[in-house]
Structures are given as C-alpha cells and as structure tokens.
Amino acid sequence: MMDTIAPTQREAATASVSGSDLGPEPAWLQSLREKAKMRLGEIGFPTTALEEWRFTNVAPLQQWALHAASPAARRIGRADIEPFLLARDGYCLVFVDGQFRQDLSNLPSQGASLKAGSLHSYWNAEGRELENNLGRHAHFDENYFTALNTAGFQDGAFVAAVANAIVEQPIQLLYVAASERPHAVVHARNLLVAHHSSSLKIIETYASLTDAPHFTNAVTEVVLGPDARLEHCKLQNENENAFHISWTQAVQARNSRWLSHSIATGARLARNQIQTLLNSEGAEGVLNGLYFARGQQLIDHHTVVDHAQPRCESHEFYYGILSDRAHGVFNGKIFVRQDAQKTNAKQTNRNLVLSETALINTKPQLEIFADDVKCTHGATVGQLNEEALFYLRARGIGVDLARRMLVRAFANDAVERITLAAVRQHLEKLLSARFEGLNTSVSSHGQ
Amino acid sequence: MLEIRNLCAGVDGKEILKGLNLTVKAGEIHAIMGPNGSGKSTLAQVLAGRGDYEVSKGSVMFNGASLLELKPEERARAGVFLAFQYPVEIPGVNSTVFLKAALNECRKARGQEELDAVEFLALVKKKTKLLELDQSLLGRAVNEGFSGGEKKRNEIFQMAILEPKLAILDETDSGLDIDALRVVSDGVNKLHGPDNAALVITHYQRLLDYIVPDYVHVLVHGQIVKTGGKELALELEKRGYDWILEGAAKNGKP
Numbered sequence: 001m002m003d004t005i006a007p008t009q010r011e012a013a014t015a016s017v018s019g020s021d022l023g024p025e026p027a028w029l030q031s032l033r034e035k036a037k038m039r040l041g042e043i044g045f046p047t048t049a050l051e052e053w054r055f056t057n058v059a060p061l062q063q064w065a066l067h068a069a070s071p072a073a074r075r076i077g078r079a080d081i082e083p084f085l086l087a088r089d090g091y092c093l094v095f096v097d098g099q100f101r102q103d104l105s106n107l108p109s110q111g112a113s114l115k116a117g118s119l120h121s122y123w124n125a126e127g128r129e130l131e132n133n134l135g136r137h138a139h140f141d142e143n144y145f146t147a148l149n150t151a152g153f154q155d156g157a158f159v160a161a162v163a164n165a166i167v168e169q170p171i172q173l174l175y176v177a178a179s180e181r182p183h184a185v186v187h188a189r190n191l192l193v194a195h196h197s198s199s200l201k202i203i204e205t206y207a208s209l210t211d212a213p214h215f216t217n218a219v220t221e222v223v224l225g226p227d228a229r230l231e232h233c234k235l236q237n238e239n240e241n242a243f244h245i246s247w248t249q250a251v252q253a254r255n256s257r258w259l260s261h262s263i264a265t266g267a268r269l270a271r272n273q274i275q276t277l278l279n280s281e282g283a284e285g286v287l288n289g290l291y292f293a294r295g296q297q298l299i300d301h302h303t304v305v306d307h308a309q310p311r312c313e314s315h316e317f318y319y320g321i322l323s324d325r326a327h328g329v330f331n332g333k334i335f336v337r338q339d340a341q342k343t344n345a346k347q348t349n350r351n352l353v354l355s356e357t358a359l360i361n362t363k364p365q366l367e368i369f370a371d372d373v374k375c376t377h378g379a380t381v382g383q384l385n386e387e388a389l390f391y392l393r394a395r396g397i398g399v400d401l402a403r404r405m406l407v408r409a410f411a412n413d414a415v416e417r418i419t420l421a422a423v424r425q426h427l428e429k430l431l432s433a434r435f436e437g438l439n440t441s442v443s444s445h446g447q
Numbered sequence: 448m449l450e451i452r453n454l455c456a457g458v459d460g461k462e463i464l465k466g467l468n469l470t471v472k473a474g475e476i477h478a479i480m481g482p483n484g485s486g487k488s489t490l491a492q493v494l495a496g497r498g499d500y501e502v503s504k505g506s507v508m509f510n511g512a513s514l515l516e517l518k519p520e521e522r523a524r525a526g527v528f529l530a531f532q533y534p535v536e537i538p539g540v541n542s543t544v545f546l547k548a549a550l551n552e553c554r555k556a557r558g559q560e561e562l563d564a565v566e567f568l569a570l571v572k573k574k575t576k577l578l579e580l581d582q583s584l585l586g587r588a589v590n591e592g593f594s595g596g597e598k599k600r601n602e603i604f605q606m607a608i609l610e611p612k613l614a615i616l617d618e619t620d621s622g623l624d625i626d627a628l629r630v631v632s633d634g635v636n637k638l639h640g641p642d643n644a645a646l647v648i649t650h651y652q653r654l655l656d657y658i659v660p661d662y663v664h665v666l667v668h669g670q671i672v673k674t675g676g677k678e679l680a681l682e683l684e685k686r687g688y689d690w691i692l693e694g695a696a697k698n699g700k701p
Contacts, residue, residue, distance in 0.1 A: 391535040391589075394495050395549035395605065396523035396556070405548070409539025409588075 036150035069097035069184030086422040092172040098186035113165035138249040156189030161198035170201040188218040194228035208239035218246040224256035237266035254280035262289040275304040278312035289318040290414035293326035300329035307340040319414040320351040322358035336368040347377040454505035465669035481666035491617040495529035524556035526612030530602040537589040574607040596627040620654035632657030652684035
C-alpha cells in the first residue's frame with residue numbers, strides 16, 4: 001500500500017515545484033531538491049511499525065489526494081489575518097496557502113543589519129547564505145517529511161540578523177491555510193539566522209481560515225552564531241481536521257542561546273520535531289512547550305537536545321493538558337556525546353489528564369557517553385488536585401469554574417516561561433476561549 | 448440555624464460520627480472540644496461537604512434546608528464557611544482572583560449585585576486592616592509559601608470577605624503563636640453578630656480565652672457526651688478528658 005501512495009506524495013511535491021511561477025531557482029537548490037526527491041522513495045512513508053512513529057499514525061494522510069492550494073489565496077485580505085497577528089503594527093511575513101503575500105506583510109525596513117522576506121526574494125541577494133544553510137541542518141536522509149518538504153517547498157521565510165544587530169521587535173511568520181477545497185498541502189520552509197552577537201525574536205504561527213482538512217509540512221532551520229540569542233515561539237492552532245507535521249532544527253555556536261517555545265493547540269494530528277545541536281562550548285538551549293489537546297486530537301512532540309561539545313546547558317519544560325479522548329505524545333531525547341564533559345541538561349514533562357479516555361505516552365530518553373555530566377529528567381502524569389478542588393468549592397466556586405481555574409493554573413506555569421509579552425497576551429486570550437469550552441466533567445469523583 | 452440530628456458518618460467504611468446531635472441558634476458561639484480521634488474534624492468536613500466522607504444516617508438542617516443534599520459550593524453560597532485546619536496551597540491561582548470569584552459566586556446566589564474590581568479592592572482594603580494581614584499576600588497564589596500563621600489569618604480574612612452565617616473554625620488555633628492567636632480571635636469576634644453563629648472546634652482551652660463560647664460540647668467517640676457553659680472548658684483544661692471518658696463508659700456508651 002505504501003508503494004502505491006508514495007508516488008502520489010511525490011507528484012504533489014513535484015507539482016507544487018513546477019506549479020510555482022516565482023521564477024527560476026538557483027542550480028544548487030535544484031540539485032538539493034533532486035537529491036531529496038530521490039531519497040523520498042527510498043525512505044518510504046512512515047508507519048507505526050517504526051519506533052519514532054509508534055503512537056502517531058499518519059496513515060490517513062495517504063488516503064488524501066493532496067493538491068497545492070492556490071485559488072482561494074487571492075481573496076484573503078487584511079481583515080482575515082488580523083486575528084492571528086500578535087501585534088497590530090508589528091513586523092510580519094504572511095503566507096496564504098503557502099504563498100507569500102507581500103501586500104499583507106509588514107516587513108522591517110531593509111537596513112544593513114536585518115534581512116527579512118520570502119526565500120524567493122533572496123535567491124540572488126543572499127545566495128551564499130541560503131546555499132550554506134538551507135537543507136544543511138535539517139537532514140532529510142532519514143526523514144520522509146523533511147525530504148518531502150525539501151523536494152517540494154513552494155516558499156517560506158528568510159530572516160537574518162547580521163553580526164551585533166540587536167532586533168528588539170519580534171518578527172512574526174504567519175501561515176494561514178485558506179483553501180476551501182479539502183486536502184491542500186503546504187510545505188512551509190523557513191530559515192532563521194542570527195549571526196555573531198546578534199539577537200532575534202521570531203514568532204512562527206500556523207492557523208486555518210476554514211474547517212477543511214489540510215496538510216502543513218513545515219521545516220524551519222535555525223542558525224545561531226557565536227554569542228547570538230534567538231527567541232523562537234511556534235504557535236500551532238490549525239483546525240481540528242488538519243494534519244500538521246513540522247521539523248525545527250537549531251544549530252548553536254559558542255555561547256549562543258536559543259529559547260524555543262512550542263505551543264500546540266490545533267490540528268487533528270500534530271507532530272512537532274524540535275531539535276537543537278549544541279555544537280560549541282557554552283551554548284544553551286531552552287526548549288519549552290505546552291500542548292493542549294481535546295476531542296480526538298493527537299499532539300506529538302519529539303525533542304532532541306544534542307550535547308556535542310563541553311560545557312553546554314539545556315533546559316526543557318513541556319506541559320501537556322489532555323481532555324476528552326485526546327492523545328498526547330512526548331518523547332524527549334538528550335544525547336551527551338563523548339566530548340561533552342560538564343554538560344548540564346534538565347528535562348521535565350508534566351501532564352494533566354482530565355478524562356479517563358484521554359491518553360499520554362511520555363518517554364524521556366537519555367544517551368550519555370561522557371562521564372562528568374549533570375543530567376536530570378522527570379515526567380509526571382496526574383489529575384486535578386482533589387484537595388485544591390474542594391478548597392475552591394468550599395468558598396462557593398462552582399465545580400466547573402474551580403476545575404477550569406486549576407487547569408488554567410497548570411497552563412500558566414508554561415505560559416509564564418514565555419519571555420515575549422505579545423505571545424503571552426495572545427495565549428491568554430486563546431486559552432481563555434479554550435477553557436470556556438473545556439469538558440472537565442469526568443475528571444473527578446465526589447459531588 | 449443549624450440542627451444536627453443523629454448524624455452518623457465515616458470515611459472508607461469506618462464510622463466516626465455515631466449519632467451526633469447539636470443545635471446552634473443565630474448569635475451563638477459553640478465550642479466543640481474532645482480528644483484526638485473523637486470526630487471533631489470529621490464533623491467539620493461533613494458539614495462543609497467533602498466527598499470522601501459518607502453520611503449513613505441522620506439529618507442536618509441549615510436555615511430550613513437540608514444541608515447534606517447540597518454540593519460544597521452550594522453550602523458556601525448558603526452561608527456555611529469552613530476555616531480549614533490545613534489550608535490548601537494552590538499554585539498558579541492568584542489569591543485576589545480566587546477570592547473575587549468566590550465572593551461574586553456567593554453574591555449571585557444571594558441575589559446581590561456582583562462587585563467590580565474597584566469595589567472589591569475597597570472591600571479587601573477594609574478587611575485586611577481588620578486582620579492585620581499583609582496585603583501583598585493577596586498578590587500571590589492562594590496560600591502558596593504562606594507561613595502557618597499567615598494561612599490561618601488568610602482563612603479568617605476570607606471569612607471576613609464572604610460574611611457567612613455559620614463559621615466553622617477547625618482547629619484554627621493549632622500552630623499559632625500568641626500574637627497570631629489574638630489577631631485571629633479578634634477577627635472572629637468582630638465578625639460575630641446577632642445574625643450569625645460560629646462553631647469553634649479546638650483541642651485546647653486556650654482559644655476560648657479569646658473567643659468566648661456560649662456553649663462547650665465534649666465530643667467523644669463520635670457523640671457529644673457533655674454540654675456546658677464556658678466554665679466546662681476550664682474544667683477540661685484542669686482535669687483533662689479522662690473523667691469524661693470514664694463517665695461515658697459508665698453510662699454504657701462506647
């Protein structure tokens with residue numbers, strides 16, 4: 001069955017490439033795409049027989065007749081995307097059904113210190129930077145969806161801060177799916193580069209304008225030079241018929257600091273692969289996340305922190321809230337290579353399970369080859385605290401509100417770790433709406 | 448106000464209250480004393496409506512309504528307040544947000560207008576003064592990181608805000624130093640009036656120097672075996688519980 005479907009995937013990928021009217025691509029990219037295309041058939045579509053995909057069944061995607069969306073894109077205006085913008089006059093790069101919309105975007109003035117725009121607009125001006133980075137960090141050798149993205153991505157965002165540039169204002173990358181026709185696919189591709197001693201703040205948002213099932217396959221490469229700092233929030237709130245698969249790969253140089261947040265509330269099935277390679281001494285990676293799944297949603301995070309060099313630090317806090325029949329998956333890998341002495345790695349995954357039918361599979365995975373290291377990990381799965389619930393009710397607060405307050409408190413812990421105020425405010429609103437409809441009715445015994 | 452008849456209740460299949468009778472009228476303060484394990488805290492929990500406790504027999508009428516049929520939040524809104532022996536820390540839930548929600552739920556149920564943020568803060572200011580409570584505590588999560596004394600003071604502060612008809616103080620004196628005891632007692636006394644009542648559960652007579660009861664009941668093995676005036680507490684302080692236990696045994700009670 002796999003063999004009959006894989007060609008469809010390839011066709012979709014190919015179609016979107018040849019269907020793009022964005023002008024010629026550089027030779028190195030064409031050759032990269034060819035390699036990815038070839039690799040695609042060799043890897044094969046992932047099944048639950050693979051350890052990495054054990055709990056996350058992407059087979060339904062194979063039944064979809066994927067097509068590259070476009071017709072709806074023209075009708076989408078500023079008012080449609082307004083609700084997803086974190087700051088009214090903030091910098092944003094807007095992609096509708098994968099197509100860059102300059103008219104809806106608000107690009108920073110193109111000074112010497114900051115570059116931000118669509119990949120296509122930079123093929124010539126930043127040819128070397130793109131060639132040196134695109135596809136060099138998010139390897140597609142072993143990953144079907146990354147290969148598919150590399151072979152077929154239409155466009156995406158390129159943001160780079162030159163050495164010593166401190167960019168205070170966050171830049172939002174907004175991907176909205178607008179196609180009313182089911183089974184549109186978007187292969188989003190982003191490259192974020194913070195050069196030596198620079199600082200960047202990126203908010204990567206995925207949302208849907210319709211309820212039509214669609215497929216987002218995103219790959220984001222993040223490159224941090226020495227002493228660079230990059231704060232990176234990924235907000236995924238696509239409709240609950242969508243499939244969302246993403247791969248975020250960071251590479252960190254000496255003393256760089258990457259703060260990653262993954263906030264996942266959307267999609268029928270979401271798989272986030274978030275990885276960092278701590279590639280030089282003194283680098284620090286912070287990987288935080290909050291997944292909040294309801295109904296029949298499945299939200300999967302696979303994180304990899306690769307301590308390749310000595311004296312690096314990593315801190316990881318992932319929080320999960322699962323209600324109804326939702327399914328959460330968390331897999332946190334920490335590699336400490338032989339040379340990576342004095343590593344300090346910490347991982348925590350806390351889950352709140354609100355119904356008897358919700359499910360969480362959590363697995364820390366530490367592989368340590370150095371001897372002088374400090375690594376801790378912990379995973380918890382729990383229900384609402386009955387003592388706290390009774391205390392609130394004994395003061396007159398109804399059981400539903402009391403439960404929502406406690407779930408909210410749990411989520412706040414994750415939200416407070418986000419350093420970007422605009423994201424926190426946006427999340428407050430998003431979570432409030434979610435809590436209004438939260439079904440907590442089977443979470444607790446008692447009266 | 449409160450009429451408890453032949454109340455039998457327990458937890459995990461073990462009967463703790465074995466036919467308890469008690470009548471409390473508006474304006475009265477009743478003290479319940481007794482040795483450890485006699486059922487004092489069980490009584491408080493059952494009245495507040497904790498789900499872990501099962502009532503097997505008896506009735507509790509509160510201002511004409513059957514209390515046992517109400518959910519914990521309905522009891523609170525009807526005017527029952529339990530000051531917890533061990534106030535629960537609730538990380539992530541802001542004290543002010545919590546208390547404003549609680550007050551407005553109670554006001555709604557009583558047909559009163561909800562208070563807005565400004566009105567609520569004015570009320571808080573007034574009541575924190577009464578309890579000599581550090582107002583900065585209210586910016587923190589509910590009871591989180593509070594000292595033992597702060598937690599107990601916070602219980603009485605909540606009581607001051609919610610203005611219940613029946614206050615049940617479950618060993619509020621335990622873990623309090625003498626200054627805190629005085630502040631907490633002052634608070635309780637100031638809040639006491641002809642329209643409300645208090646049930647003061649305590650192991651020691653000490654608290655009753657500050658909160659003077661109209662009646663003192665001795666609870667032994669799940670029953671009230673002796674009732675007297677405030678002088679009974681002094682006698683218990685002097686002679687302990689043994690003489691009452693012996694008396695109860697002689698009368699054929701367990």
